[in-house]
Each structure stands twice: as structure tokens, then as C-alpha cells.
Amino acid sequence: MNTVTQLTLYNKMVLLRHFDDMCRKLKMEDLIWSGYHPYTGQEAVAAGCCSQLKQDDCLLGNHRSHCHAVAKGTSVRAMLAEMMGRQSGVSGGLGGAMQFIHAENNLFCGSIVGSNIPLAAGMGMAFKDQQSHRVVMCMFGDGGSNTGSFHEGLNLAALWKLPVIYILENNQFAEAMPVAESVACSPLSKRARSYDLEEITVDGNDVVAVYNAVARAISKARAGEGTSLIEVLTYRIRGHYMGDPEETYRTKEEVDKWKEKDPIKLCRSQLLANGVAANELDEMESMIVKELHEDKSWVLQQPFATFEQAVRHVWIPLEQ
Numbered sequence: 001m002n003t004v005t006q007l008t009l010y011n012k013m014v015l016l017r018h019f020d021d022m023c024r025k026l027k028m029e030d031l032i033w034s035g036y037h038p039y040t041g042q043e044a045v046a047a048g049c050c051s052q053l054k055q056d057d058c059l060l061g062n063h064r065s066h067c068h069a070v071a072k073g074t075s076v077r078a079m080l081a082e083m084m085g086r087q088s089g090v091s092g093g094l095g096g097a098m099q100f101i102h103a104e105n106n107l108f109c110g111s112i113v114g115s116n117i118p119l120a121a122g123m124g125m126a127f128k129d130q131q132s133h134r135v136v137m138c139m140f141g142d143g144g145s146n147t148g149s150f151h152e153g154l155n156l157a158a159l160w161k162l163p164v165i166y167i168l169e170n171n172q173f174a175e176a177m178p179v180a181e182s183v184a185c186s187p188l189s190k191r192a193r194s195y196d197l198e199e200i201t202v203d204g205n206d207v208v209a210v211y212n213a214v215a216r217a218i219s220k221a222r223a224g225e226g227t228s229l230i231e232v233l234t235y236r237i238r239g240h241y242m243g244d245p246e247e248t249y250r251t252k253e254e255v256d257k258w259k260e261k262d263p264i265k266l267c268r269s270q271l272l273a274n275g276v277a278a279n280e281l282d283e284m285e286s287m288i289v290k291e292l293h294e295d296k297s298w299v300l301q302q303p304f305a306t307f308e309q310a311v312r313h314v315w316i317p318l319e320q
């Protein structure tokens with residue numbers, strides 16, 4: 001990978017880290033009203049996967065997709081506004097962090113674990129029928145891979161060679177359930193065998209590895225050569241949700257060990273080794289932080305979603 005591309009990915013990961021930190025603080029201040037699931041430590045996945053999609057490609061996310069959205073090109077303002085219940089949010093502030101759509105960016109997220117997997121096959125089928133070169137990317141966790149929907153969706157996508165890239169974001173836990181206690185095979189990519197797909201597992205904290213694996217899968221899908229399943233191995237550094245009593249299922253030592261494999265630190269050290277100046281990276285980061293604060297101030301001025309907006313999407317009129 002050339003340094004310019006890697007710099008762009010680094011930039012994106014730094015943005016996602018600060019964006020997610022800001023969301024966490026906003027949640028603690030009760031300014032994010034919806035559910036919110038931290039993304040710290042998984043930035044190489046969002047940056048390495050979602051940022052490669054074009055606007056007319058579809059991205060199907062889950063309950064932890066605020067960073068996937070920004071990586072695909074949704075603005076921080078529109079995403080933050082959504083999470084803070086403002087009319088200028090991607091779904092008018094009605095969806096929050098877990099059930100938003102951003103139609104202009106072909107981005108759809110829902111919080112029913114695994115439900116996006118067969119939907120992705122359906123979208124892929126439509127793109128194939130239309131003979132378009134659009135692709136679908138579907139993000140789900142190790143927990144999502146334990147659902148019936150996973151097997152139904154993967155089977156049809158593989159059978160019909162649909163242009164779908166399934167990203168199994170293995171962050172080691174489904175809520176308080178460690179992956180080793182809930183999945184019968186390791187690595188999880190072995191499940192690809194059942195559908196005659198290649199078994200692909202990559203280091204999800206190495207953005208270059210993620211990017212390269214996903215680039216191959218996207219080219220394959222655009223060329224009409226079908227579906228891929230990529231397991232990206234990473235770690236959820238923070239709790240599943242704010243207030244998660246993590247000590248019931250993991251030790252601080254384990255978390256600290258993974259912090260040493262921080263994807264941003266790794267990418268930074270690679271860039272420095274390739275001759276990029278540290279002050280260039282620091283300036284870039286200061287600019288990101290400054291713009292994020294401007295975004296937050298802007299969102300705080302935006303009007304909240306109203307009751308009338310919410311019921312506009314309800315089928316039965318209230319008076320009946």
C-alpha cells in the first residue's frame with residue numbers, strides 16, 4: 001500500500017477514535033438519547049472496510065455502526081445529530097445510534113442481531129438482476145454469526161454468487177459472552193467452508209491487512225465472481241454498553257494486553273517508519289479535534305425531532 005492511502009486510512013481511524021470518544025462523553029451527559037455501543041479499538045475495521053465503498057454501494061450495519069457510517073462517508077454532523085435526536089440527523093433524529101438509515105449514502109442499520117445478513121443477500125440479488133456493478137457490504141459480529149439468519153443468508157448469497165462482502169467483525173464478545181464459549185469452531189471463518197467460500201481471517205487491528213483483503217473481495221464482487229466472508233479479528237476495548245460491569249466476563253489484564261495492539265498506534269508506527277513526520281500526523285489530529293468540536297457546537301444548536309415527525313411514519317392515524 002502506498003503511503004498516501006495509508007495516511008488517508010490513519011486519518012480516518014483518528015477521526016473515528018475522537019468521534020467515538022465524543023459520543024461516549026455525550027452519552028454520559030445524557031445528550032445521546034438512544035442506545036450507544038462504544039467502538040474504541042475497532043477503528044481499523046470501519047476504516048479498512050467501509051471507506052472503500054462508493055456512495056451507491058450499500059452498507060448494512062448493526063447496533064454498533066456509528067463509525068461504519070462515518071467511514072462510508074456520512075458526515076460527522078449528520079451522524080451526531082442523529083444520535084442526539086436532532087432533525088438534521090440522517091433519519092431526522094428518529095433512529096438514534098442503532099436504527100438509523102442514511103438513504104443518500106445507501107446505508108441501513110438495524111439492531112436485531114443477524115437480521116442484516118439475509119437482507120444483504122436480497123440487495124445483492126437486486127444488484128445482480130440489474131446487472132449493475134454495485135456491491136453490498138454487511139457488518140455483523142461474532143454473535144451475529146451464531147444466528148440462523150447467518151446460515152440462511154450466506155447459503156443463498158454463495159449459491160447465487162451475489163455481490164456481497166460479509167464482514168464478520170470478531171471483537172471477541174457478544175455482550176458478556178466470550179467467543180470461545182459460544183462458537184464451536186475457530187477461526188470463525190471456517191464457517192465459510194459450508195458454503196464453498198474461501199476461509200479468510202485477517203488481523204482486524206492492522207488497517208493495511210483489512211484494506212487489502214476487502215479490496216480483493218470488492219473487486220471479485222464487482223467482477224461478478226460472487227460473495228466473500230471475511231473474519232476480522234479485533235477486540236472491544238470498552239464495555240458492550242455504557243455501565244457494563246465488565247469484570248463479570250474479562251480481566252483488566254486481558255484488556256490491557258489488547259490495548260498494546262491499538263490499531264492507531266500500529267498504523268502510526270508504520271507511517272513513521274516510512275518517513276512520514278510525526279508533526280504532520282499531530283497537526284492532522286489537532287485539525288480533526290478542532291473540526292469535531294465545531295460539529296458538536298453546530299449540532300447542539302439544531303432543533304430536536306418532534307412528536308409530529310415521529311407519528312408521520314406510523315400507519316394508523318392517531319385519531320382512530
Ligand SMILES: Cc1ncc(C[n+]2csc(CCOP(=O)(O)OP(=O)(O)O)c2C)c(N)n1
Pocket residue numbers: 063064111112113114140141142143144145171173174175236240
Ligand atoms: C435477535 C437479537 N437477539 C439479542 C439481541 C440483544 N443484543 C444486542 S447486541 C448483542 C450482542 C451482539 O454481539 P455481536 O454480534 O458479537 O456484536 P458486538 O456487540 O460484539 O458488536 C445482543 C445479544 C438483539 N439485539 N437481537
